[in-house]
Amino acid sequence: QVxxxxxGGGLVQAGASLRLSCAASGRALSRYGMxxxxxxxxxxxEFVARITWSDDTYYTDSVKGRFTISRDNAKNTVYxxxxxxxxxxxxxxxxxxxxxPFRSKVVRxxxxxxxxxxxxxxxxx
Numbered sequence: 001q002v003x004x005x006x007x008g009g010g011l012v013q014a015g016a017s018l019r020l021s022c023a024a025s026g027r028a029l030s031r032y033g034m035x036x037x038x039x040x041x042x043x044x045x046e047f048v049a050r051i052t053w054s055d056d057t058y059y060t061d062s063v064k065g066r067f068t069i070s071r072d073n074a075k076n077t078v079y080x081x082x083x084x085x086x087x088x089x090x091x092x093x094x095x096x097x098x099x100x101p102f103r104s105k106v107v108r109x110x111x112x113x114x115x116x117x118x119x120x121x122x123x124x125x
Contacts, residue, residue, distance in 0.1 A: 002026040002114045004095050009119030012085055016123070020080040022095030022116055030073040033098040035112055036080045038091035038121075045094070047107040049080060058105050062088075085123045092118040 008020040022034070033052045039045040049069040050058045057069050068081045078095055096112035106112070 002097065004097060004114055004116035006095050006116040006119040009093060009121045011122045014086055014123055014125050016085050017083045018121060020093055020119060022078045024076045027097060029071065029076050031101040033103055033106055034071060034078040035096045036069060037094045037096060037109060040091040045109055050106065051078065052104055053102050056104065087123045087125045090121060090123050092120050094118045
């Protein structure tokens with residue numbers, strides 16, 4: 001059974017940084033793309049960032065230059081470093097594992113098979 005567990009969320013002021021972690025068990029992440037998504041109250045879950053099996057990265061426009069996704073295959077963990085946080089970044093952040101291995105750019109939620117429970121990020125102004 002595949003499990004993803006996020007951590008690292010919290011309450012910060014605008015301009016601060018956070019690093020989210022997503023630890024996986026039951027699946028070796030090295031062959032799979034991993035994504036970070038977020039969901040704010042009253043809004044649909046949206047794509048934030050993705051790292052492919054070959055370490056290519058993709059970001060939604062609103063976080064480009066501020067967020068960095070990375071992975072440590074030895075620890076079976078994916079990270080999201082978030083700098084220069086803004087109040088509009090406030091949301092529950094979820095990590096997810098791709099439905100199939102060795103794919104490139106995948107941004108739709110339906111293309112991800114396993115999801116973590118989410119971690120709250122709140123940015124105050």
